[in-house]
Amino acid sequence: xxxxxxxxxxxxxxxxxxxxxxxxxxxxxxxxxxxxxxxxxxxxxxxxxxxxxxxxxxxxxxxxxxxxxxxxxxxxxxxxxxxxxxxxxxxxxxxxxxxxxxxxxxxxxxxxxxxxxxxxxxxxxxxxxxxxxxxxxxxxxxxxxxxxxxxxxxxxxxxxxxxxxxxxxxxxxxxxxxxxxxxxxxxxxxxxxxxxxxxxxxxxxxxxxxxxxxxxxxxxxxxxxxxxxxxxxxxxxxxxxxxxxxxxxxxxxxxxxxxxxxxxxxxxxxxxxxxxxxxxxxxxxxxxxxxxxxxxxxxxxxxxxxxxxxxxxxxxxxxxxxxxxxxxxxxxxxxxxxxxxxxxxxxxxxxxxxxxxxxxxxxxxxxxxxxxxxxxxxxxxxxxxxxxxxxxxxxxxxxxxxxxxxxxxxxxxxxxxxxxxxxxxxxxxxxxxxxxxxxxxxxxxxxxxxxxxxxxxxxxxxxxxxxxxxxx
Numbered sequence: 001x002x003x004x005x006x007x008x009x010x011x012x013x014x015x016x017x018x019x020x021x022x023x024x025x026x027x028x029x030x031x032x033x034x035x036x037x038x039x040x041x042x043x044x045x046x047x048x049x050x051x052x053x054x055x056x057x058x059x060x061x062x063x064x065x066x067x068x069x070x071x072x073x074x075x076x077x078x079x080x081x082x083x084x085x086x087x088x089x090x091x092x093x094x095x096x097x098x099x100x101x102x103x104x105x106x107x108x109x110x111x112x113x114x115x116x117x118x119x120x121x122x123x124x125x126x127x128x129x130x131x132x133x134x135x136x137x138x139x140x141x142x143x144x145x146x147x148x149x150x151x152x153x154x155x156x157x158x159x160x161x162x163x164x165x166x167x168x169x170x171x172x173x174x175x176x177x178x179x180x181x182x183x184x185x186x187x188x189x190x191x192x193x194x195x196x197x198x199x200x201x202x203x204x205x206x207x208x209x210x211x212x213x214x215x216x217x218x219x220x221x222x223x224x225x226x227x228x229x230x231x232x233x234x235x236x237x238x239x240x241x242x243x244x245x246x247x248x249x250x251x252x253x254x255x256x257x258x259x260x261x262x263x264x265x266x267x268x269x270x271x272x273x274x275x276x277x278x279x280x281x282x283x284x285x286x287x288x289x290x291x292x293x294x295x296x297x298x299x300x301x302x303x304x305x306x307x308x309x310x311x312x313x314x315x316x317x318x319x320x321x322x323x324x325x326x327x328x329x330x331x332x333x334x335x336x337x338x339x340x341x342x343x344x345x346x347x348x349x350x351x352x353x354x355x356x357x358x359x360x361x362x363x364x365x366x367x368x369x370x371x372x373x374x375x376x377x378x379x380x381x382x383x384x385x386x387x388x389x390x391x392x393x394x395x396x397x398x399x400x401x402x403x404x405x406x407x408x409x410x411x412x413x414x415x416x417x418x419x420x421x422x423x424x425x426x427x428x429x430x431x432x433x434x435x436x437x438x439x440x441x442x443x444x445x446x447x448x449x450x451x452x453x454x455x456x457x458x459x460x461x462x463x464x465x466x467x468x469x470x471x472x
Contacts (some may be wrong), residue, residue, distance in 0.1 A: 062122075062350075064110055064360035068094055069349030082449045084205040084348070088413060088442055091352025097361040111357055113152060123354045124314070126347025131315040132300040133343055133381040134204035135322020136220075136332045137213045150219050151395035156227035159409045163383040164235075167195025170379060178372060179430040187433075189239045194416055194437050195380050197232045198225040200319070202413030202445055205344070207280035210452060215461060219403060221408040226323075228409070234259070236419055243426050255311045262306060263320065271324040274299070283330045286337035293338065296321075342382050355417045358424065359438045363431055373436045377443045384410040384444070400458035407451040416441035 068090040076086025093099060099109040171191030175184040200202060203225050212218035281292040303317030323333060364370050389407035392402035420437040423429040429437070456462065 015235060017236065017467070040166075053352055054114055054118065057110075058118045060110055061114075061119060064345075065091075065094065065349050065353045066346060068353070069345070072349075080450065080453065081446065082206045082209045084202055084209070084344075084413075085446055085449065087349045088202070088352045088445060091349055091356040092359055092361075092438065092442060093356065094353050095356035095359050097356070097359055100360075100364060101152075116357075117356075119350060119354055122347070123350035125338065126350050127315045127376055128300055128304045128318040129297070129339070129343045131200070131319040132322040133335065133340060134200070135319045135324075136326055136335060137204065137208055137322075147395070148216060148220055151392065151397065152223045152227065152393040152396050154218065155224040155388055155405060155409065157232075158250075158387040159198065159384055160228050160231055162387035163195040164192045164378065166383040167192035170195075174372070178433045178436070179428070182428045182430065183243075186239070186243045186426075187423075189242065190419070190426075190428050191433075191437075193232060193235050193239055194412075194419045194423070194440075195383055196228070196235070197412055197416050197419055198228045198384075198409050198440070199411050199413030199416060199445065200225045200229045203411045204450060205348075206411065206452075207408075208264070210449070210456070212461070217404055217408075217459065217461070224283065224405075224409065226319070230259070232419075233316060236422060240422060240426065243428055246471040258310050259307075262310060262317075266303075266320045266324050274325060275328065278325065278328050278331050280469045283334040286333050286339060288331065288334035292331075293335075299430075351417070355421060355438065358421070359435055361435060361439070362433065363435045364439075369432065369436075373439055376436050377440045380412075380440050381410055381444055381447075384412075398459070400455045404459055407448050407455075410444050411448045412441045413445040416444075450471055 033052035071085030072090030072093075073083035074086070076083050076089070094111075096107070119391075136289045168188050168191070172184060172187030174191075175182060175187040179187045181270060200222070207213050207218045207222060213222075234256060278292065279293070281289055283289070283292060298319040300321050303321045305317070307317035308314040364373055385406040389402045389406035393399075394403045397405070417438065420429065420434050422439070424431070424434040
């Protein structure tokens with residue numbers, strides 16, 4: 001039974017239960033009869049119950065997701081992992097890989113009783129707010145130093161070009177085995193994009209949780225990741241257009257120019273105006289006015305809509321709005337106090353669960369499939385970490401600093417999940433390859449925090465202990 005069929009069945013059941021005594025011309029009226037009637041009151045009754053049913057199951061899903069996210073964050077913290085890693089794993093386990101396998105009836109009741117759109121929309125809204133928050137958190141004044149700017153450019157270029165080339169070759173050679181029904185070149189292009197992506201939101205959360213947002217290495221990493229992801233999103237748009245046979249070189253070039261114009265407008269035009277508006281509102285001591293909070297949210301939403309219209313993922317617009325206000329310390333503190341935990345506790349786990357619902361580890365049911373999975377994880381890690389390390393060493397960073405940047409750039413998490421979802425929706429990767437890439441995204445994120453805790457002291461930076469505050 002399809003999810004939409006379950007939705008209709010659940011709607012009918014609740015209407016029958018809630019209106020068993022409903023009568024028409026002296027006899028009981030069942031929902032099917034009501035649907036055929038032209039009585040506006042009857043149709044209104046059906047509409048009310050459908051809305052109530054949708055609300056009921058959406059609230060049930062949200063309750064389950066928030067609980068699982070908090071449990072995952074707590075367990076990850078106990079294992080000396082970043083809490084966001086626990087939220088990612090919890091999202092995958094809520095899907096058919098564990099919950100749907102252990103308790104299929106309960107899984108269907110929770111997640112297949114309504115259409116997926118409410119969860120999908122809420123997860124997208126959450127990403128917009130998360131990216132705005134991440135943009136606020138970082139001290140980009142480190143980039144005024146020429147050496148740091150050079151390091152960012154070298155790191156971004158190396159961590160993008162080498163993984164893309166390796167992913168393209170691997171995807172082309174393996175497509176006939178891992179995605180036999182897909183176009184070989186199109187599948188290879190999506191895998192190459194997946195190899196080259198860095199997870200800007202997850203990377204940002206890890207740097208926040210390890211208190212690296214105001215450090216030189218943290219700013220180099222987040223800046224290089226931002227460049228990599230913007231180019232990656234443009235590449236994703238290009239690959240998607242090629243896949244759908246809608247590519248137009250003139251329109252694509254115009255899109256790139258418009259994105260660059262958007263960034264310049266934000267930095268040199270919008271930033272001075274917003275700084276004056278924020279200072280006039282005068283946030284202080286962790287408190288901001290309702291008008292300022294509402295204005296910031298509208299700003300993030302509008303910027304996200306602009307980027308969507310420009311053909312780049314909407315969340316980059318929200319990230320840019322945060323970036324141009326990063327040095328308003330009182331604003332950053334007030335946002336963190338008023339919205340920070342709500343955004344990361346409620347919204348962030350939604351996307352992880354949305355992806356987890358489409359991930360079935362049970363698809364890897366042979367030693368050969370698990371061998372392919374291990375090979376993809378190893379190859380993707382070597383390509384990303386190795387190229388980032390080489391670029392960092394070329395930029396005259398020491399071994400420990402280069403290893404830190406290598407592991408940070410290898411963090412794929414959220415953006416990887418977005419790419420593989422697009423590829424799966426377009427049919428250019430199989431469900432098995434989708435699952436392998438999700439596992440690769442989780443694995444590359446899981447290894448990051450332990451590696452950072454090992455190398456941070458060697459780079460002269462303290463790594464927070466077990467008592468660090470859970471922020472996801």
